[in-house]
Amino acid sequence: xxxxxxxxHAVLDQATRTASAVGLRGVTIGSLADSMRMSKxxxxxxxxxxxxxxxxxxxxxRDQFVNLVIRPALAAPRGEPRIRALFGNWLEWDTxxxxxxxxxxxxxxxxxxxxGAVRDELVHNQVDLDETIARIFRGGISERHFxxxxxxxxxxxQMHGILLAFHQHSxxxxxxxxxxxxxxxxxxxxxxxxx
Amino acid sequence: xxxxxxxxHAVLDQATRTASAVGLRGVTIGSLADSMRMSKxxxxxxxxxxxxxxxxxxxxxRDQFVNLVIRPALAAPRGEPRIRALFGNWLEWDTxxxxxxxxxxxxxxxxxxxxGAVRDELVHNQVDLDETIARIFRGGISERHFxxxxxxxxxxxQMHGILLAFHQHSxxxxxxxxxxxxxxxxxxxxxxxxx
Numbered sequence: 001x002x003x004x005x006x007x008x009h010a011v012l013d014q015a016t017r018t019a020s021a022v023g024l025r026g027v028t029i030g031s032l033a034d035s036m037r038m039s040k041x042x043x044x045x046x047x048x049x050x051x052x053x054x055x056x057x058x059x060x061x062r063d064q065f066v067n068l069v070i071r072p073a074l075a076a077p078r079g080e081p082r083i084r085a086l087f088g089n090w091l092e093w094d095t096x097x098x099x100x101x102x103x104x105x106x107x108x109x110x111x112x113x114x115x116g117a118v119r120d121e122l123v124h125n126q127v128d129l130d131e132t133i134a135r136i137f138r139g140g141i142s143e144r145h146f147x148x149x150x151x152x153x154x155x156x157x158q159m160h161g162i163l164l165a166f167h168q169h170s171x172x173x174x175x176x177x178x179x180x181x182x183x184x185x186x187x188x189x190x191x192x193x194x195x
Numbered sequence: 196x197x198x199x200x201x202x203x204h205a206v207l208d209q210a211t212r213t214a215s216a217v218g219l220r221g222v223t224i225g226s227l228a229d230s231m232r233m234s235k236x237x238x239x240x241x242x243x244x245x246x247x248x249x250x251x252x253x254x255x256x257r258d259q260f261v262n263l264v265i266r267p268a269l270a271a272p273r274g275e276p277r278i279r280a281l282f283g284n285w286l287e288w289d290t291x292x293x294x295x296x297x298x299x300x301x302x303x304x305x306x307x308x309x310x311g312a313v314r315d316e317l318v319h320n321q322v323d324l325d326e327t328i329a330r331i332f333r334g335g336i337s338e339r340h341f342x343x344x345x346x347x348x349x350x351x352x353q354m355h356g357i358l359l360a361f362h363q364h365s366x367x368x369x370x371x372x373x374x375x376x377x378x379x380x381x382x383x384x385x386x387x388x389x390x
Contacts, residue, residue, distance in 0.1 A: 165356030185352065
């Protein structure tokens with residue numbers, strides 16, 4: 001990795017932390033120049049504009065999410081074990097990877113009313129993730145872990161809802177039972193999907 | 196209602212719209228003075244500080260939520276009908292009342308890492324709401340709509356998760372099936388709670 005790429009990585013690593021703690025709107029050339037002790041002009045040379053910087057941050061976080069949450073889950077056996085692995089990794093991602101938890105949860109509500117390239121990218125990620133969950137669930141139908149008439153997209157919707165409730169209970173409420181409640185909710189969702 | 200109170204109402208009505216669309220952090224004395232065509236000093240006289248203004252906005256939105264979502268639901272028969280009424284009103288609240296949907300969803304992720312009076316108030320509201328759901332659910336246990344060993348707090352956690360997934364699907368993804376998916380998820384949650 002060349003020096004330019006190293007710098008870019010270091011900046012985006014900081015940017016994902018900032019986005020996690022104060023939101024993606026807090027990721028600006030100026031705020032990053034301050035926290036990285038770099039010149040604004042140097043950051044402009046790397047990223048060009050605030051929107052490009054925010055987009056690069058979303059891409060970087062997406063790669064992290066794929067590497068830490070999705071890829072390791074795909075190593076688990078097909079069907080229910082793979083769903084459980086994905087869910088466990090996702091809880092871990094929202095709990096321990098970034099200082100303010102999953103930055104996509106915050107970014108989704110920040111940008112849902114703001115048309116533009118950042119919003120489009122967030123929508124794209126979200127749809128991709130729901131499709132990944134649905135695909136893994138379909139593997140579980142083939143394995144006969146789940147009913148043939150179960151709806152994979154509905155499962156993805158509900159599993160995603162559990163994660164969002166977990167985020168709110170653990171982050172906002174500081175609920176010590178958040179993990180236990182999330183796991184029980186997944187168990188109930190899986191029970192309702194069995195043949 | 197005196198002129199001072201009328202002005203206060205008009206300002207807070209605008210503030211909840213702003214908070215819904217761009218977040219509670221976008222609610223400042225300056226931004227409201229602009230959108231209301233009032234003087235900053237006049238707004239300072241009413242609210243004193245940005246934090247007091249944000250707190251007043253949360254109180255105002257909480258009153259709206261109680262009047263539009265909770266109170267009408269309490270008029271429905273106890274148990275399952277009351278849960279369904281609450282859920283229906285809540286979907287309506289997130290869809291049609293404010294320009295960017297439920298402002299509490301956005302505020303929760305904005306303030307979850309920011310200690311202070313606004314965060315405390317949001318936590319208080321959230322805990323209250325979960326307790327209200329759990330209490331209505333307990334009424335359904337008494338009516339034998341739900342199993343005696345069902346966990347009312349777990350039900351509240353999962354019902355809340357469905358609303359959060361609905362918010363994301365309808366607001367961010369523009370998913371035309373969002374309402375249908377949310378209603379199916381509630382049906383499944385109620386089915387799993389029956390004796």
